[in-house]
Amino acid sequence: MSTTTTPHATAEPTTLIGKSADYLDQRTKVGVLAKQLVRKVFPDHWSFMLGEIALFSFVVLLISGVFLAMFFEPSMALTTHHGAPATMDGQLMSVAFSSTLDMSFEVRGGLLMRQIHHWSALIFVAGIVVHMMRVFFTGAFRKPRELNWLVGTLLLILSLAAGFSGYSLPDDVLSGNGLRITDGVVKSIPIIGSYMSYFIFGGEFPGEHIIPRLFTVHILLVPALILALVGVHLFLMVLNKHTQYPGGGRTHKNVVGYPAVPAFATKMGGNFFIIFGVLALMGGTMAINNVWNYGPYDPSPVSAGAQPDWYMLFLEGSLRLMPGQAEIVTWGDWTLSLNILVPAVIVPGLLFTFLFVYPFIEAKVTGDRGEHHVLDRPRNVPARTGLGVAFLTAFVILALAGSNDLIATHFALSINTITWVFRILFFVGPVFAFWITKRICLGLQRKDRELVLHGHETGRIVRFANGEYIEVHRPLDEQERWLRVNYDVRRPLEIEPATDARGVKRKGYKKDKRWQRLSQFFYEDRVEPVTPAELAAAHAHGEHDELEPQHDAPALVAGSGSAEREH
Amino acid sequence: MSENQNPQGPSRDVTRHDGHGTVAQTDRFVDPGVPEHRPRLTDTDPKAAKRNERIIAILFAVSCLGTIGSIVAYFAVRPDGTTPGVRLSTVLLGVAIAVSLFGIGFAAVHWAKTLMSNKEYVEERHSSSSSDEVRGVVQQGFKDGLEDSGIARRPVLKGAVVSALALFPLTIAVPLVSSVGGDWNVGKFRHTLWKKGTRLAYDPSGRPIKAADLTVGSVAHVIPDVPAEERESHEWITEKAKAVVLLVRMDPRDHKRDHREGASYDGIVAYSKICTHVGCPVALYEQQTHHLLCPCHQSTFDISDGSKVVFGPAKRPLPQLPITVDSEGYLVAEDDFNEPIGPSYWERLK
Numbered sequence: 001m002s003t004t005t006t007p008h009a010t011a012e013p014t015t016l017i018g019k020s021a022d023y024l025d026q027r028t029k030v031g032v033l034a035k036q037l038v039r040k041v042f043p044d045h046w047s048f049m050l051g052e053i054a055l056f057s058f059v060v061l062l063i064s065g066v067f068l069a070m071f072f073e074p075s076m077a078l079t080t081h082h083g084a085p086a087t088m089d090g091q092l093m094s095v096a097f098s099s100t101l102d103m104s105f106e107v108r109g110g111l112l113m114r115q116i117h118h119w120s121a122l123i124f125v126a127g128i129v130v131h132m133m134r135v136f137f138t139g140a141f142r143k144p145r146e147l148n149w150l151v152g153t154l155l156l157i158l159s160l161a162a163g164f165s166g167y168s169l170p171d172d173v174l175s176g177n178g179l180r181i182t183d184g185v186v187k188s189i190p191i192i193g194s195y196m197s198y199f200i201f202g203g204e205f206p207g208e209h210i211i212p213r214l215f216t217v218h219i220l221l222v223p224a225l226i227l228a229l230v231g232v233h234l235f236l237m238v239l240n241k242h243t244q245y246p247g248g249g250r251t252h253k254n255v256v257g258y259p260a261v262p263a264f265a266t267k268m269g270g271n272f273f274i275i276f277g278v279l280a281l282m283g284g285t286m287a288i289n290n291v292w293n294y295g296p297y298d299p300s301p302v303s304a305g306a307q308p309d310w311y312m313l314f315l316e317g318s319l320r321l322m323p324g325q326a327e328i329v330t331w332g333d334w335t336l337s338l339n340i341l342v343p344a345v346i347v348p349g350l351l352f353t354f355l356f357v358y359p360f361i362e363a364k365v366t367g368d369r370g371e372h373h374v375l376d377r378p379r380n381v382p383a384r385t386g387l388g389v390a391f392l393t394a395f396v397i398l399a400l401a402g403s404n405d406l407i408a409t410h411f412a413l414s415i416n417t418i419t420w421v422f423r424i425l426f427f428v429g430p431v432f433a434f435w436i437t438k439r440i441c442l443g444l445q446r447k448d449r450e451l452v453l454h455g456h457e458t459g460r461i462v463r464f465a466n467g468e469y470i471e472v473h474r475p476l477d478e479q480e481r482w483l484r485v486n487y488d489v490r491r492p493l494e495i496e497p498a499t500d501a502r503g504v505k506r507k508g509y510k511k512d513k514r515w516q517r518l519s520q521f522f523y524e525d526r527v528e529p530v531t532p533a534e535l536a537a538a539h540a541h542g543e544h545d546e547l548e549p550q551h552d553a554p555a556l557v558a559g560s561g562s563a564e565r566e567h
Numbered sequence: 568m569s570e571n572q573n574p575q576g577p578s579r580d581v582t583r584h585d586g587h588g589t590v591a592q593t594d595r596f597v598d599p600g601v602p603e604h605r606p607r608l609t610d611t612d613p614k615a616a617k618r619n620e621r622i623i624a625i626l627f628a629v630s631c632l633g634t635i636g637s638i639v640a641y642f643a644v645r646p647d648g649t650t651p652g653v654r655l656s657t658v659l660l661g662v663a664i665a666v667s668l669f670g671i672g673f674a675a676v677h678w679a680k681t682l683m684s685n686k687e688y689v690e691e692r693h694s695s696s697s698s699d700e701v702r703g704v705v706q707q708g709f710k711d712g713l714e715d716s717g718i719a720r721r722p723v724l725k726g727a728v729v730s731a732l733a734l735f736p737l738t739i740a741v742p743l744v745s746s747v748g749g750d751w752n753v754g755k756f757r758h759t760l761w762k763k764g765t766r767l768a769y770d771p772s773g774r775p776i777k778a779a780d781l782t783v784g785s786v787a788h789v790i791p792d793v794p795a796e797e798r799e800s801h802e803w804i805t806e807k808a809k810a811v812v813l814l815v816r817m818d819p820r821d822h823k824r825d826h827r828e829g830a831s832y833d834g835i836v837a838y839s840k841i842c843t844h845v846g847c848p849v850a851l852y853e854q855q856t857h858h859l860l861c862p863c864h865q866s867t868f869d870i871s872d873g874s875k876v877v878f879g880p881a882k883r884p885l886p887q888l889p890i891t892v893d894s895e896g897y898l899v900a901e902d903d904f905n906e907p908i909g910p911s912y913w914e915r916l917k
Contacts, residue, residue, distance in 0.1 A: 108641055181845045184847075194912045533594050
């Protein structure tokens with residue numbers, strides 16, 4: 001140990017942990033890093049746990065995935081299956097499918113691990129989606145976190161890739177048909193589609209290469225990328241320090257919360273075990289993807305009512321909704337399958353483009369270059385909240401359309417009618433959702449104003465000496481009030497006039513004008529927070545509340561005992 | 568209303584930060600500061616603390632029991648190869664593991680929430696960007712580095728290094744890409760195993776079909792009649808993926824028209840089973856309407872009317888296999904399909 005200048009002179013370490021730490025630090029200077037992290041303050045809120053669900057599901061995926069990889073054989077070589085289940089005994093199938101059966105029926109705990117793995121994948125993507133919703137609706141993607149939003153969106157796409165490539169590995173009828181749909185979508189790509197199909201399958205569908213290829217993608221490429229990006233994601237989170245919800249003492253220049261060690265780390269660690277526990281319970285008790293019921297892949301059969309995993313439903317629904325007339329033959333007899341390209345490539349392309357560019361669009365229309373560390377309450381940014389809900393509405397409508405056959409059979413409805421309803425809803429739904437959400441937000445903001453100005457209703461009716469009745473309102477305490485008045489009102493951009501002082505037309509005016517229009521779309525309707533002056537005015541004016549009831553009321557209440565008892 | 572008390576937090580964020588895209592307002596409320604810390608029951612009542620300590624210890628103990636239980640379940644319940652046997656083993660193992668994990672998880676969270684300090688701390692944030700001084704040093708560093716490399720004075724090198732770096736990935740990409748697509752012969756999309764004289768056989772048994780065996784209203788899933796041993800290879804699966812056919816016999820009076828002139832035989836029609844949308848097997852036949860529905864995306868074809876699309880995302884009718892009967896009364900193909908089966912692609916009509 002060097003002689004130290006810190007206030008607490010560290011003595012020669014005596015414990016095992018102390019000695020190890022000393023050994024490590026003498027070689028790595030790890031103490032500098034630990035100093036930053038050990039008592040680092042993290043804000044606390046239940047919604048900050050949503051990202052942890054995704055992270056920990058991913059850890060469970062890695063653990064259960066290693067288990068499965070020990071027993072799975074990614075080969076499409078044909079073999080005759082021997083052993084359980086009885087229905088599959090003696091059937092010709094790929095080694096991949098046969099090893100999937102073996103790991104389910106012969107390996108003890110194998111089926112459990114398969115089911116845990118599958119459920120974890122579903123929860124992983126769901127965790128990412130709800131985490132993104134939290135980040136979006138609270139504006140946590142704003143500077144300096146735009147980059148981390150992009151990393152997160154990439155992670156979402158990678159999670160879909162991971163799910164898709166894993167789903168196809170058992171080589172059963174369902175996943176084989178899923179691959180065939182993929183092949184059909186790939187072939188629809190103009191000019192290179194056929195060659196892309198050969199690129200993926202190593203020849204014609206299904207060939208004998210796709211399973212080993214997907215295996216490499218599923219256990220090497222995608223998880224490596226996810227791990228790397230998760231590293232970047234968490235590093236940026238620590239670097240920028242976590243955002244915090246608004247409240248007393250929370251500013252853009254501080255972070256209020258609990259130190260990493262011990263409470264925060266303990267909760268986080270506990271959360272990992274709880275999430276793992278939930279996934280183990282799901283894997284143990286909820287059967288999923290019983291591939292032996294479907295049988296090995298055969299290009300002929302298909303089961304009705306088959307659904308992809310939930311995160312692929314929106315693509316499936318998109319494919320189902322598009323009318324076939326869109327397929328056209330262009331000049332020179334080239335076939336352009338817009339009936340597939342639009343729903344399977346363009347629609348998801350638009351959805352993801354929205355996610356990628358939104359933070360930058362919002363910053364631009366807000367004219368915003370500042371750093372933000374205090375989150376928005378969703379009501380205080382009505383246009384953003386509305387857009388987010390519109391986006392989700394489109395996503396949910398597509399996902400429901402992906403289950404239109406199940407809706408039809410469960411509710412005894414015509415599939416054609418359902419499809420038509422969804423076709424219309426896909427366009428009308430998001431617009432309506434935007435409008436109604438924005439109105440609700442503005443309404444909530446007005447309610448906040450109302451509360452700040454007039455306080456809580458107490459239900460206590462008081463009669464004055466002159467016979468007038470009032471209801472006593474209880475003023476908000478300062479923390480309640482601060483939450484409702486402390487937000488930034490954004491206004492539409494103001495731009496330079498079209499011509500300068502000498503009447504010369506300004507370059508770039510039209511562009512500015514377009515941005516201003518978009519800005520108006522965002523911020524034309526707004527509700528300003530209450531100012532102290534307004535509150536004072538309300539007090540002075542407020543004949544029915546703010547009468548300092550605690551002082552005046554007893555005298556006034558004298559004659560109104562009955563009225564009070566009624567409440 | 569009471570007056571605002573002095574903020575307890577380190578900051579009174581009274582004025583706006585500039586550059587937040589908002590108009591500065593002078594008339595603002597004052598930040599009341601971090602709310603006063605409220606002690607929990609466990610902070611003030613040693614009895615409650617002791618009780619919670621016990622709860623946490625019990626939860627950890629439950630976890631230990633869960634772990635032991637999972638090991639017992641592993642050794643005691645051997646799956647016997649039947650589905651119920653495997654299910655039992657799976658449920659017992661899963662629940663025991665869950666108990667083991669929940670015990671630790673809930674104990675840790677409960678510990679953190681009741682016994683560990685929950686005093687709020689306030690930490691200052693610093694600007695996310697580095698200081699101007701640092702930026703200056705970095706800028707100078709790069710400038711010096713560039714100077715030292717001499718690349719500005721030697722433009723030839725600039726071009727040379729960029730070219731070499733841009734080209735070298737081809738050494739990997741060319742062999743990879745050219746091998747990965749097999750023979751790249753996309754013309755195979757146009758041909759299937761069907762040819763003149765190939766018998767139609769039941770899928771999967773491979774038994775040839777006699778026209779007389781088919782009653783009106785019956786449906787058969789059909790493959791080309793090839794020797795059984797040929798049906799045990801990858802080539803077969805790939806060929807079958809293109810060759811599968813759905814055979815329907817309807818009352819000739821119901822049969823309005825063929826998609827391919829003269830392709831049907833006495834009310835028996837044979838259509839490719841591969842959807843012209845994205846290639847799912849079209850398998851749901853409705854006898855009354857003669858509608859064929861794809862279960863994947865609900866494209867609906869009317870096979871009494873040249874399999875024209877009556878609903879859904881497909882555009883084109885299913886290709887029709889021309890059939891007749893041979894001298895022994897078996898159904899045979901008269902020819903291959905005269906168009907590529909399955910989904911559309913760019914050069915389909917070429």
